[in-house]
Amino acid sequence: xxxxxxxxxxxxxxxxxxxxxxxxxxxxxxxxxxxxxxxxxxxxxxxxxxxxxxxxxxxxxxxxxxxxxxxxxxxxxxxxxxxxxxxxxxxxxxxxxxxxxxxxxxxxxxxxxxxxxxxxxxxxxxxxxxxxxxxxxxxxxxxxxxxxxxxxxxxxxx
Amino acid sequence: xxxxxxxxxxxxxxxxxxxxxxxxxxxxxxxxxxxxxxxxxxxxxxxxxxxxxxxxxxxxxxxxxxxxxxxxxxxxxxxxxxxxxxxxxxxxxxxxxxxxxxxxxxxxxxxxxxxxxxxxxxxxxxxxxxxxxxxxxxxxxxxxxxxxxxxxxxxxxxxxxxxxxxxxxxxxxxxxxxxxxxxxxxxxxxxxxxxxxxxxxxxxxxxxxxxxxxxxxxxxxxxxxxxxxxxxxxxxxxxxxxxxxxxxxxxxxxxxxxxxxxxxxxxxxxxxxxxxxxxxxxxxxxxxxxxxxxxxxxxxxxxxxxxxxxxxxxxxxxxxxxxxxxxxxxxxxxxxxxxxxxxxxxxxxxxxxxxxxxxxxxxxxxxxxxxxxxxxxxxxxxxxxxxxxxxxxxxxxxxxxxxxxxxxxxxxxxxxxxxxxxxxxxxxxx
Ligand SMILES: Cc1cc2nc3c(=O)[nH]c(=O)nc-3n(C[C@H](O)[C@H](O)[C@H](O)COP(=O)(O)O)c2cc1C
Ligand code: SF4
Ligand code: FES
Numbered sequence: 001x002x003x004x005x006x007x008x009x010x011x012x013x014x015x016x017x018x019x020x021x022x023x024x025x026x027x028x029x030x031x032x033x034x035x036x037x038x039x040x041x042x043x044x045x046x047x048x049x050x051x052x053x054x055x056x057x058x059x060x061x062x063x064x065x066x067x068x069x070x071x072x073x074x075x076x077x078x079x080x081x082x083x084x085x086x087x088x089x090x091x092x093x094x095x096x097x098x099x100x101x102x103x104x105x106x107x108x109x110x111x112x113x114x115x116x117x118x119x120x121x122x123x124x125x126x127x128x129x130x131x132x133x134x135x136x137x138x139x140x141x142x143x144x145x146x147x148x149x150x151x152x153x154x155x156x157x158x
Numbered sequence: 159x160x161x162x163x164x165x166x167x168x169x170x171x172x173x174x175x176x177x178x179x180x181x182x183x184x185x186x187x188x189x190x191x192x193x194x195x196x197x198x199x200x201x202x203x204x205x206x207x208x209x210x211x212x213x214x215x216x217x218x219x220x221x222x223x224x225x226x227x228x229x230x231x232x233x234x235x236x237x238x239x240x241x242x243x244x245x246x247x248x249x250x251x252x253x254x255x256x257x258x259x260x261x262x263x264x265x266x267x268x269x270x271x272x273x274x275x276x277x278x279x280x281x282x283x284x285x286x287x288x289x290x291x292x293x294x295x296x297x298x299x300x301x302x303x304x305x306x307x308x309x310x311x312x313x314x315x316x317x318x319x320x321x322x323x324x325x326x327x328x329x330x331x332x333x334x335x336x337x338x339x340x341x342x343x344x345x346x347x348x349x350x351x352x353x354x355x356x357x358x359x360x361x362x363x364x365x366x367x368x369x370x371x372x373x374x375x376x377x378x379x380x381x382x383x384x385x386x387x388x389x390x391x392x393x394x395x396x397x398x399x400x401x402x403x404x405x406x407x408x409x410x411x412x413x414x415x416x417x418x419x420x421x422x423x424x425x426x427x428x429x430x431x432x433x434x435x436x437x438x439x440x441x442x443x444x445x446x447x448x449x450x451x452x453x454x455x456x457x458x459x460x461x462x463x464x465x466x467x468x469x470x471x472x473x474x475x476x477x478x479x480x481x482x483x484x485x486x487x488x489x490x491x492x493x494x495x496x497x498x499x500x501x502x503x504x505x506x507x508x509x510x511x512x513x514x515x516x517x518x519x520x521x522x523x524x525x526x527x528x529x530x531x532x533x534x535x536x537x538x539x540x541x542x543x544x545x546x547x548x549x550x551x552x553x554x555x556x557x558x559x560x561x562x563x564x565x566x567x568x569x570x571x572x573x574x575x576x577x578x579x580x581x582x583x584x585x586x587x588x
Binding site for chain 2: 014015016017018019020022023055056059060061062063077078079080082083084116117118119120121122123124128131
């Protein structure tokens with residue numbers, strides 16, 4: 001795996017690139033978060049006070065300082081998805097995964113989150129899992145979707 | 159209805175990151191023409207086009223560019239706002255996914271005029287796949303001599319870079335966006351100074367929306383008057399409209415200004431499905447106005463909308479049918495603003511929170527008439543005293559929904575939800 005230093009080197013050792021570097025590191029973590037040790041190392045490399053770095057990462061919704069699941073399922077709750085039934089989507093996911101928004105499944109596979117509009121309103125109600133957007137969801141298609149991610153993991157481990 | 163397509167003409171017809179296919183389909187004619195013209199003549203064409211900024215604030219682009227051109231300090235930066243965070247908006251995504259070269263060409267024309275050698279496209283973090291397409295288009299433009307050193311042999315240099323956001327609606331505000339490109343938290347700056355004088359790295363900055371830049375190549379190629387003639391006397395050209403919600407054919411449609419909202423929703427969008435009726439339209443994103451059927455014959459034109467107290471915003475048209483409850487809907491909208499407020503100023507940070515609390519009470523049948531009064535007064539305070547556009551416009555849906563559906567708000571204080579959406583078991587306070 002790439003080290004913190006290597007990522008910083010690739011983007012350029014400049015404070016301006018902090019957000020881009022942190023996005024990349026979060027992806028590398030495998031648990032969708034920024035480990036404290038990495039943040040400290042990055043702050044040193046960039047010559048920034050740690051408090052400033054945390055000031056940035058806590059400002060932006062995409063960053064987490066706590067480990068999350070391999071797949072973060074974000075359910076959009078903004079207006080267009082709301083009138084297309086996003087509340088049902090949340091309820092179904094809560095039941096299917098056995099967790100509430102903000103929580104991670106015991107197997108570390110899924111974290112459930114509520115999010116603001118991510119521009120998929122033409123296929124509302126929509127969820128975003130990692131980079132992938134899934135829309136026009138019904139109770140059935142949502143259950144199939146979860147199954148496909150669960151199975152993806154078993155195949156991935158073989 | 160056969161209408162001229164400017165922005166969506168090449169959608170689906172070319173590979174988005176192929177500069178050869180873009181050129182074969184008429185691309186880069188605008189830049190070539192601009193290079194042979196006097197700078198001020200190009201800006202004059204943009205002024206004649208009656209092009210208004212498509213990001214939401216509708217500032218006249220020709221005037222913005224004329225002012226930026228007159229500033230003598232440098233270096234100047236070209237910045238594109240591709241943050242697209244306004245709920246119900248997904249048009250910039252289509253431009254960047256299907257024809258990003260028109261955006262790149264528009265920015266390059268701007269850079270040529272302004273003498274800028276560096277530009278940034280700030281794309282929201284949620285659009286990772288689209289960032290890759292735009293990066294690839296930039297690389298290919300460089301290889302073909304349309305970006306980089308000595309562009310088209312005309313002796314000017316311009317480099318473009320994609321910068322990713324990381325999930326913050328407020329970064330769409332232009333000073334917050336500039337802060338974010340500098341790697342900081344995206345909190346708005348005090349204005350003045352305006353970014354045209356003092357923007358990115360404290361230097362003059364020309365900042366436009368994706369759709370605005372994308373209109374420029376056509377305007378330069380075919381002339382400002384031809385562009386203007388497509389729209390109304392006041393609003394030039396075409397507009398990408400985003401239809402969402404309870405409407406049969408959701409999606410992005412390019413329409414000439416002057417089309418009515420009714421035509422857009424019923425003729426183009428196929429009307430309301432499942433035998434339901436229209437309750438209201440939320441126009442321009444979450445920070446826009448909500449209004450009923452009676453205003454649907456308003457033309458999509460900055461002036462006509464303004465006369466009716468509306469604004470086009472980003473071009474989002476959310477259609478809401480009569481199974482929705484305005485109080486419940488408003489709660490969802492205000493939760494968005496509560497979440498996205500950057501917390502820098504009190505009216506917005508506290509105001510949105512209080513509003514959500516009150517709306518929670520109302521949807522649970524625990525609200526009073528006093529609470530509705532409080533909503534109205536908070537709305538006024540936020541509108542007049544918030545630091546940036548987020549807090550200033552967040553009350554717009556509050557004010558307009560109470561204006562048109564006050565009886566339903568009052569019914570909630572009596573424990574009744576006329577739409578049957580809020581589960582309060584008939585329990586009013588009194
Ligand atoms: C809270 C807030 C969010 C905004 N979000 C966006 C956005 O996502 N995209 C955009 O182009 N403009 C957005 N704007 C408007 C920009 O500040 C700015 O007016 C616009 O990008 C200028 O470009 P234009 O003249 O081409 O429209 C937002 C404004 C505010 C106050
Ligand atoms: S109005 Fe809201 S978003 Fe704007 S500066 Fe104040 S707290 Fe931040
Ligand atoms: S409102 Fe859900 S993706 Fe836009």
